[in-house]
Amino acid sequence: MNRATYLIALLAVLYGVVSALFGNDGGERRPPIQPDFARQAPAPAPAGPTIEVDVGEKTSSSGTAFAIDGDGWWLTARHVADGCDAVWIQTGPRQGLRAMEVRLHPAADLALLRTRVGRTPLSLARQLPPPGDDGFSLGYPRGEPGDIHVRLMGRARLKSVGRYRINEPAVAWAEVARRPDDLPGLGGLSGGPMLDGRGRVVGVMVAASKRRGRVMTTAQSSMRELLAQIPDGFGDDAATAGDIRGGSFTERGDSLRQNLTVAKVLCRVGQPRRRPRRS
Helix, strand or coil: CCHHHHHHHHHHHHHHHHHHHHCCCCCCCCCCCCCCHHHCCCCCCCCCCEEEEEECCCCCEEEEEEECCCCCEEEECHHHHCCCCEEEEEEECCEEEECCEEEECCCCCCEEEECCCCCCCCCECCCCCCCCCEEEEEECHHHCCEEEEEEEEEEEEEEEEECCCEEEEEEEEEEEEEECCCCCCCCCCCCCEEECCCCCEEEEEEEEECCCCEEEEECHHHHHHHHCCCCCCCCCCCCCCCCCCCCCHHHHHHHHHHCCCEEEEEEECCCCCCCCEEC
């Protein structure tokens, strides 16, 4: 083989190697394009089970509310305040603050009340605790002081039918304990705050199933939608209730009720014979 033939053969071998490595066009091979995760919509979170609640005809009743700023704004459940001719925050025997304004969430079981004076507020948590963490709802079940200790299960849907119809995101909790121990039901605790272990509001109590030992609270997104209606804005600088434990939640409930941070709501349908005195 002469020199020219040898060079031609060598070039042919090199061309084959290059083609194998970089493709038949001899261009440079590029790494595969990775998906742009930042531009992809996140996968939707599981909706969880749907719980249906029948919202019956409104009658005079009681529930729970809690202060969310010092200027007289309170949060409660929509079904507590909707359909009332008058709503009062009870401050003592036959004494109360009448709600001058009631704002209902159009798509959630939530309501804002406005009174002429306020009380020391609770702060809102920025996110839910992880599943299995403790929660504590404090208020007035059956019109009397009472509290429950629960643990977070996960997200769910709450479907209200009857007087109004709403299908909203919610949070499900499993009941651990209630105080007093012989508390026969949780009616009247609706509208009370659900606090995490650091005493911050993570939801509003709206429904309970005694048979299953489950309670339901509103989604945090629904609370913030309603709080956006406060004319002067709402901040997250309110005082917290402080750390709460399974053995101390009753004492914390008593303290918040005494300070009227958590209060009983009185709903009157029709004209009552005697109205609470203004305090």
